[in-house]
């Protein structure tokens with residue numbers, strides 16, 4: 001999701017594009033309506049109160065005419081009192097209707113937006129792991145914060161202003177016509193000028209507001225990335241560079257926002273000017289008519305009073321256009337996100353996997369990552385892992401080991417062939433029932449903010465204290481915990497900063513174990529830990545693997561040696577498989593690798 005480049009268009013085509021505003025309006029409005037549908041009763045009520053409030057807001061001018069012409073001039077105090085009573089009534093109606101409308105708008109708007117945020121968040125949970133490696137998380141965060149906020153202004157402010165402005169405009173036009181047709185028509189003569197001005201404003205502002213949104217998203221995204229990578233920034237002493245980059249983004253954001261300031265600083269005062277000029281003209285012409293006796297004083301007074309109601313909605317509606325623009329741009333991005341389909345979804349016919357033994361069958365699996373090169377990451381993989389045994393995947397970087405492990409956990413479906421667990425094609429089972437019986441330990445474990453115990457129990461809802469402590473003890477965390485004052489309740493930071501990487505890895509092991517999984521997937525889970533911790537993990541592994549199926553990707557010979565079967569991958573193909581001793585005997589790829597290890601690794605990996 002990079003900033004959308006404006007395609008090179010001819011000048012007139014560009015102007016036409018800007019006049020249209022953001023495209024595909026029908027679909028977006030439908031989206032908005034869908035959001036509001038659950039609250040339609042209150043939405044209708046909101047429009048009714050809006051109507052009442054507008055009528056009450058227009059009433060004072062004609063009432064003033066009545067007070068002057070029927071009460072003050074003929075010296076009829078009774079008629080004056082009646083008019084004043086009506087005036088008070090309209091003020092009360094205005095008060096009640098406006099506060100009801102504000103409350104209803106807020107009530108509906110906030111609920112609709114909360115629903116939308118929920119929908120977005122829910123959708124984000126279903127998107128593939130690939131989605132998150134392709135999109136920067138800051139940009140995604142911006143969708144749920146900046147963009148939902150822009151929509152907030154549109155819903156809670158924009159829609160109301162649109163209807164109120166339009167109603168006031170037409171209502172006031174009717175009042176002006178009723179007061180005096182000639183003066184009214186003279187006033188309407190400036191409408192084309194206003195209309196052209198509004199159009200120019202719209203053309204000028206069309207792109208600016210979209211760009212301001214892009215700039216603020218860039219800032220959010222940059223912040224997110226720098227903060228997550230703060231340790232790298234610090235350790236390379238790159239603070240000044242980041243300061244410079246942030247200053248540039250900040251400057252670009254300010255620049256775009258200033259353009260809107262210049263635009264607004266010229267347009268809105270111009271509308272004010274025009275309305276003042278019209279008022280002066282009306283005072284001249286209308287005043288002369290009153291002197292000559294064609295018009296009453298009441299009409300002239302009321303006419304001037306009503307003029308504000310005529311011009312205000314016009315600038316209000318122009319201003320609204322910018323709210324509308326940013327709201328629509330936000331809606332666009334939000335729908336784009338909602339339209340991103342999860343690539344792995346449970347089929348409607350998917351069944352829950354029963355309690356499994358853990359037999360893995362790779363059946364002529366081919367797999368290629370979607371992408372421009374479209375190369376096959378796995379090519380005709382066929383082998384079987386009996387339940388309760390372990391397989392070590394060996395091969396150079398890029399051979400396809402991680403990809404194969406991802407297929408076992410069904411982060412992807414094979415392009416061709418089948419991935420089976422206990423004979424069940426993974427395409428036909430629910431992902432949840434599979435993963436609840438599976439423990440995965442990645443190379444870079446993630447710890448959530450919370451306590452150690454929370455993190456260990458993460459994968460199993462309602463994990464008991466006993467289960468957590470047992471799993472933790474099994475991987476040898478108990479000795480680590482002794483040094484913490486709070487024991488198992490010691491807090492770990494957002495990424496577990498207070499723990500060493502080896503300790504974090506132990507937590508990830510314990511987490512994978514809490515749910516007593518039938519299948520364990522370890523993808524270079526010990527690559528980052530020191531030798532001492534690795535020995536502890538290895539001791540633990542011996543206990544852990546008993547009775548479980550395990551897919552182990554490791555670089556250390558000692559770990560690989562414990563596996564029941566070794567599969568050697570090369571360019572997405574199985575080139576060799578068998579037990580450690582068989583492969584050494586065969587004198588093929590593995591024995592060559594083995595020799596290398598023995599030469600380089602030295603006594604540490606005995």
Ligand SMILES: Nc1ncnc2c1ncn2[C@@H]1O[C@H](COP(=O)(O)OP(=O)(O)O)[C@@H](O)[C@H]1O
Pocket residue numbers: 130133369370371377395396397398399400401402403404
């Ligand atoms: N998310 C991805 N998108 C596209 N290609 C990928 C992705 N992950 C891995 N690959 C490619 O698939 C091949 C196998 O990668 P991987 O399974 O990670 O290898 P290994 O774990 O054995 O080092 C490599 O060529 C790699 O570039």
Ligand SMILES: [Mg+2]
Pocket residue numbers: 401402403
């Ligand atoms: Mg890998």
